[in-house]
Amino acid sequence: xxxxxxxxxxxxxxxxxxxxxxxxxxxxxxxxxxxxxxxxxxxxxxxxxxxxxxxxxxxxxxxxxxxxxxxxxxxxxxxxxxxxxxxxxxxxxxxxxxxxxxxxxxxxxxxxxxxxxxxxxxxxxxxxxxxxxxxxxxxxxxxxxxxxxxxxxxxxxxxxxxxxxxxxxxxxxxxxxxxxxxxxxxxxxxxxxxxxxxxxxxxxxxxxxxxxxxxxxxxxxxxxxx
Amino acid sequence: xxxxxxxxxxxxxxxxxxxxxxxxxxxxxxxxxxxxxxxxxxxxxxxxxxxxxxxxxxxxxxxxxxxxxxxxxxxxxxxxxxxxxxxxxxxxxxxxxxxxxxxxxxxxxxxxxxxxxxxxxxxxxxxxxxxxxxxxxxxxxxxxxxxxxxxxxxxxxxxxxxxxxxxxxxxxxxxxxxxxxxxxxxxxxxxxxxxxxxxxxxxxxxxxxxxxxxxxxxxxxxxxxxxxxxxxxxxxxxxxxxxxxxxxxxxxxxxxxxxxxxxxx
Amino acid sequence: xxxxxxxxxxxxxxxxxxxxxxxxxxxxxxxxxxxxxxxxxxxxxxxxxxxxxxxxxxxxxxxxxxxxxxxxxxxxxxxxxxxxxxxxxxxxxxxxxxxxxxxxxxxxxxxxxxxxxxxxxxxxxxxxxxxxxxxxxxxxxxxxxxxxxxxxxxxxxxxxxxxxxxxxxxxxxxxxxxxxxxxxxxxxxxxxxxxxxxxxxxxxxxxxxxxxxxxxxxxxxxxxxxxxxxxxxxxxx
Numbered sequence: 001x002x003x004x005x006x007x008x009x010x011x012x013x014x015x016x017x018x019x020x021x022x023x024x025x026x027x028x029x030x031x032x033x034x035x036x037x038x039x040x041x042x043x044x045x046x047x048x049x050x051x052x053x054x055x056x057x058x059x060x061x062x063x064x065x066x067x068x069x070x071x072x073x074x075x076x077x078x079x080x081x082x083x084x085x086x087x088x089x090x091x092x093x094x095x096x097x098x099x100x101x102x103x104x105x106x107x108x109x110x111x112x113x114x115x116x117x118x119x120x121x122x123x124x125x126x127x128x129x130x131x132x133x134x135x136x137x138x139x140x141x142x143x144x145x146x147x148x149x150x151x152x153x154x155x156x157x158x159x160x161x162x163x164x165x166x167x168x169x170x171x172x173x174x175x176x177x178x179x180x181x182x183x184x185x186x187x188x189x190x191x192x193x194x195x196x197x198x199x200x201x202x203x204x205x206x207x208x209x210x211x212x213x214x215x216x217x218x219x220x221x222x223x224x225x226x
Numbered sequence: 227x228x229x230x231x232x233x234x235x236x237x238x239x240x241x242x243x244x245x246x247x248x249x250x251x252x253x254x255x256x257x258x259x260x261x262x263x264x265x266x267x268x269x270x271x272x273x274x275x276x277x278x279x280x281x282x283x284x285x286x287x288x289x290x291x292x293x294x295x296x297x298x299x300x301x302x303x304x305x306x307x308x309x310x311x312x313x314x315x316x317x318x319x320x321x322x323x324x325x326x327x328x329x330x331x332x333x334x335x336x337x338x339x340x341x342x343x344x345x346x347x348x349x350x351x352x353x354x355x356x357x358x359x360x361x362x363x364x365x366x367x368x369x370x371x372x373x374x375x376x377x378x379x380x381x382x383x384x385x386x387x388x389x390x391x392x393x394x395x396x397x398x399x400x401x402x403x404x405x406x407x408x409x410x411x412x413x414x415x416x417x418x419x420x421x422x423x424x425x426x427x428x429x430x431x432x433x434x435x436x437x438x439x440x441x442x443x444x445x446x447x448x449x450x451x452x453x454x455x456x457x458x459x460x461x462x463x464x465x466x467x468x469x470x471x472x473x474x475x476x477x478x479x480x481x482x483x484x485x486x487x488x489x490x491x
Numbered sequence: 492x493x494x495x496x497x498x499x500x501x502x503x504x505x506x507x508x509x510x511x512x513x514x515x516x517x518x519x520x521x522x523x524x525x526x527x528x529x530x531x532x533x534x535x536x537x538x539x540x541x542x543x544x545x546x547x548x549x550x551x552x553x554x555x556x557x558x559x560x561x562x563x564x565x566x567x568x569x570x571x572x573x574x575x576x577x578x579x580x581x582x583x584x585x586x587x588x589x590x591x592x593x594x595x596x597x598x599x600x601x602x603x604x605x606x607x608x609x610x611x612x613x614x615x616x617x618x619x620x621x622x623x624x625x626x627x628x629x630x631x632x633x634x635x636x637x638x639x640x641x642x643x644x645x646x647x648x649x650x651x652x653x654x655x656x657x658x659x660x661x662x663x664x665x666x667x668x669x670x671x672x673x674x675x676x677x678x679x680x681x682x683x684x685x686x687x688x689x690x691x692x693x694x695x696x697x698x699x700x701x702x703x704x705x706x707x708x709x710x711x712x713x714x715x716x717x718x719x720x721x722x723x724x725x726x727x728x
């Protein structure tokens with residue numbers, strides 16, 4: 001692949017490159033002498049490893065991911081949480097860092113509450129969650145928005161550069177769940193809505209380079225309008 | 227995932243300041259876009275978009291025997307389908323209550339207002355009359371399907387043309403339209419819905435706002451005359467609130483009519 | 492075969508009607524697309540993979556593809572009564588069979604990918620338009636696929652083979668009448684769906700399949716273009 005089409009849009013079944021010395025990475029398969037995509041997204045090459053960055057599709061949970069979910073149900077020993085995956089996700093009592101009275105589970109987290117959780121295991125039964133760790137637990141205040149989970153890396157940016165930019169420009173605390181749910185907490189609703197708009201703006205675009213500059217320009221325009 | 231409690235709280239709180247997430251005022255509609263003639267085999271059709279909400283409405287006509295208690299009048303049948311493709315909330319299968327309610331509310335608005343002049347749809351008294359079928363389909367639900375459906379039905383009716391009818395062979399020549407329009411009265415029975423969230427009222431909710439709302443009133447009216455009304459939702463209304471809702475609908479009706487005038491010529 | 496066979500809409504015998512394809516027409520869906528052959532317009536939306544309900548239909552070994560094809564009541568000159576018919580139930584199933592061979596969904600055990608197809612305007616070849624829209628929508632939804640599939644109807648009108656049958660041709664009654672062959676191919680020429688009704692020799696059927704191979708190449712290009720243009724347009728906003 002040349003420098004120009006280092007990232008090109010590909011569709012399932014499309015041959016990305018032809019050549020024996022390329023390796024099939026994520027979203028690709030080796031077929032004959034070439035590498036073929038099986039996703040719709042951006043193909044990129046890194047040291048002969050070809051992978052396809054999907055720009056759409058449902059969230060694929062991974063161990064270690066921090067995600068945002070909603071409490072769906074309370075059982076005798078924990079909480080069933082909807083983290084926007086088809087599999088069931090469960091937070092057991094044992095994974096809460098403080099002591100919880102078995103008869104008072106809903107005081108810690110009630111049905112309908114939004115929570116930040118960490119995925120500590122994925123198996124046939126479902127997904128295991130934990131809130132042992134800094135920043136995890138029930139969310140108070142703020143607003144919740146949802147973007148496609150494949151856009152999360154773009155919202156965070158290289159070494160967190162994009163999310164830092166948004167936080168600075170809007171004066172908000174922001175937690176981005178790997179599942180595409182995002183919590184925004186500001187001192188007033190206007191700031192929160194500005195952050196929400198900025199995130200929507202970024203997630204609707206798919207090019208990777210030059211995005212930070214576009215976003216800086218966008219914030220300037222918004223502030224000038226006031 | 228449905229709208230979270232956190233966001234619902236925010237929506238309610240923001241409304242008390244008269245503000246909404248997308249910057250609209252409580253009595254403001256999103257952008258309305260209307261296309262006619264979107265389905266050629268229909269006698270009349272329209273696509274209505276309000277923000278991201280989209281519906282398609284088609285008018286079909288057929289000739290049959292009249293009902294025994296109205297031998298010289300044509301008939302109307304309105305159905306609505308909430309297509310599973312338009313929202314993760316809608317499932318496949320026979321119409322459930324929301325689709326049934328939508329169809330019936332739109333039906334009553336058009337029927338009670340006598341918008342369609344049914345006596346003029348009589349071909350032969352006691353034997354042959356025209357039936358007008360209005361079929362409403364949701365294509366994307368981002369809130370306020372009621373009003374989108376009403377706009378679509380009215381525009382589709384206005385733009386419909388009556389097909390040729392072969393009296394000798396007693397059959398409709400579908401696909402061959404005459405220049406004649408469906409006989410309609412001058413008053414447009416526009417149907418508008420006001421939603422109650424907390425102690426505040428608004429029109430044209432987004433999906434989030436609709437999920438946060440507790441009650442709604444849909445009214446079909448024209449120039450201060452009300453033809454049909456439906457209250458939906460669990461919460462009760464104070465009489466003052468109810469009167470405020472009526473006022474809001476009256477004000478909004480004028481603005482919306484101005485916006486859609488050109489499609490109703 | 493008459494060299495100058497006149498089709499009712501003036502097309503050449505191997506010409507499809509004008510093709511339009513657009514991605515992302517249903518914002519709520521995980522993937523969506525519209526596809527049309529001339530006056531036949533289909534829209535498709537994909538939701539999934541997601542939990543399969545009812546539970547007893549879940550497959551513990553692999554993911555399930557569930558297709559639903561339906562025509563809006565005013566899509567045809569005579570109104571269609573709302574609700575499923577035997578015809579729509581059959582087309583829903585063959586649509587699933589046409590798409591499933593190219594989907595990679597074994598890893599989605601107990602889950603379902605729902606595809607909803609609605610025909611907004613019908614002028615024959617509706618199942619083909621539906622399959623084409625569905626294939627694009629599945630890719631847009633990020634479902635892993637070995638390839639797209641492309642579908643077209645080949646007709647034999649009296650003795651003449653034609654590509655992309657319209658309603659007049661479907662209803663042809665003179666001579667040997669109309670034989671309708673809807674067929675779906677992968678870009679590599681594998682058949683994932685084929686049906687036939689009418690009257691045709693094996694020799695002509697083989698010719699029909701060759702015609703289909705060429706026609707589906709054009710359709711594939713239109714599907715690919717719609718997907719790529721969708722991403723490029725988003726960047727320009």
